[in-house]
Amino acid sequence: MTMCTIGDWQRAYDAGQAPAALLADLLARLSADDPAWIHLVTPEQLQAQAAALDPARRAGQPLWGVPFAVKDNIDVAGLPTTAACPAFAYRPEADAAVVAHLRAAGAIVIGKTNLDQFATGLVGTRSPYGEVPNSFRPEHVSGGSSSGSASVVARGLVPFALGTDTAGSGRVPAGFNHLVGWKPTVGRQDLGGLVPACRTLDVVSVFALTVADAAQVAAVIEGPTVAAAHRPGWLPARPRLGIPLQPVLDAALGYDRGWADALAQAEAMGATLVPLDLAPFDAVAALLYDGPWVAERYAVVQALIEARPDQLDATVRGVIEQARGFDAVAAFRGRYRLDELAAQAAAVWQHIDLLMVPTAPTCPTRAAVAAEPVARNSELGRYTNFVNLLQLSALALPVTVTPSGLPFGVTFIAPGHADAALAGWGQAWEAALGDGHTLGAGLRRITAADRVPAAVPAAAPSMALAVVGAHLEGLPLHGQLTERGARLLARTRTAPHYRLHALPGTVPPKPGLARVGPGEAGTAIEVEVYELPQAALGSFLALIPSPLGLGSVELAGGGWVHGFICEPFALAGAPDISHHGGWRAYLASATATPVGAASAAIRATP
DSSP states (O other), X not given: OOOOXXXXXXXXXXXXXXXXXXXXXXXXXXXXXXXXXXXXXXXXXXXXXXXXXXXXXXXXXXXXXXXXXXXXXXXXXXXXXXXXXXXXXXXXXXXXXXXXXXXXTTOEEEEEEOOSGXXXXXXXXXXXXXXXXXXXXXXXXXXXXXXXXXXXXHXXXXXXXXXXXXXXXXXXXHHHTTOEEEEOOTTSSOOTTBOOSSTTTOEEEEEESSHHHHHHHHHHHHGGGGGGOOOOSOOOSSOEEEEESSOOOOGGGTHHHHHHHHHHHHHHTTOEEEEEOOHHHHHHHHXXXXXXXXXHHHHHHHHHHHHOGGGSOHHHHHHHGGGGGOOHHHHHHHHHHHHHHHXXXXXXXXXXXXXXXXXXXXXXXXHHHHHSHHHHHHHTTTTTTHHHHTTOEEEEEEEEEOTTSOEEEEEEEESTTXXXXXXXXXXXXXXXXXTTOBOTTTOOBOOGGGGOOSOOOOOOOEEEEEEOSTTSTTSTTTHHHHTTTOEEEEEEEBOSOEEEEEETTOSSOEEEEEEOOTTOOOBOOEEEEEEEEGGGHHHHHTTOOTTEEEEEEEBTTSOEEEEEEEOGGXXXXXXXXXXXXXXXXXXXXXXXXXXXXXXHTOOOOO
């Protein structure tokens, strides 16, 4: 069987194969003339890595003896870093932090891969080391900027490879080569030893053939920085998937049929599709290259572009030189504009759990890119450019190979630090593709063993919180939830064991929820259940005035969550409004017919 996944390599070692022999055989089969590679390790460098593998440590090294490739804007000690620009090249003395994490886990570097120069491009053609062809149809582009990394994984040369992703460089090549493309939340990784594209937006991405492999590698390279995460590792059983209201798709390549397949699969998995106007996201995407963020790219290459501009690819130089049209005022205005758009986009997450988009709207030929390098490149970022600017997480997944012979894929986008939740959804998606799903560029069919996750990125804990009054969506205190990253999980009711009272003298008006005793009549009360990061719980509790507090609330169906409850002393004399079924209905009736004493007595509370 083709050794193309992490599990394949591990099973070979379990069967008694020696790392030195297997790795030497792999290196001998690789060609330095392959445009996907910029540098391969020497046989001596490879054997030194193999000799450092201690069989006694294998149990503690989850990637023991597994080969991988590294995009050539990420440092590997002993190999040059070029960022696809020979005039920029240097030889680092130490590994980048992410590479060091992988080597500590036992992984073996095989070589450095080609890229669009300075990670500026989504096509994979902007490199003096050659254009990387699509692994299915070589007349089409591979996608970039992480072109080489995607190519070597799709062809089964290594089971995983590192890329980078600022505007889609870890997702577009995955989509074009039938791969899993893992794009973590900005800030989850130590990026020491990375040649940045945009330092404030960059992440290291992972290309793999399966979700399990991508998640395991992501978990290793994140290391301890994941402790800052806020999001959980789960999604509702029937998630709400936002989808573009009018997706832009290349019907000539069969992308419209691929999208229809993706929608059908999502619904078959129990998802509810929610069409969305993506205008706020499109406006954010426009800021990346048409706004002052391009100045971050200029900062990286300033010395070279000012002294030797001819050493840069002409298209790359044209993109980066746009930075000269922006000043500090423009930078601040761009930041203000992003904040405005981010607030609009944030509201979307109260109504969906994930956003599903085509990874790219088309896959151009290399000839088309050569004829119109900027226009053809720009259209590929339609569904990717906004993600890092909005601090979101994303996972690109295969869907099908269209009748044109090219793969079509989708990307699932989630709030920042929902990386673990994306891993779970991705595994379910992969399982739904079935045993007929082929890995990479026709390497082999997926097996049940390929779907078993060895590890996933960590997720900090969260809690489900039921709100019953002024914190309901659209009411005065709802912002206390959203500003803490809370996300709506469900609109439901309590079990029929509660009474709801209108508390006099509260500003804004608030109800009190109380559970009835045995034999007492109760009713089901409308609630909204939110996911609240546990890290935000303390500051939220500090805002809750007496007589309210958090306790346990039973929901319809018998489940329990934390939620608002009221101390009994405050209910004496408070009007019982349970017959309305909820606070919203009560407020609507009060608007139509003012509620005398309860409304008139409203005043500030402690």
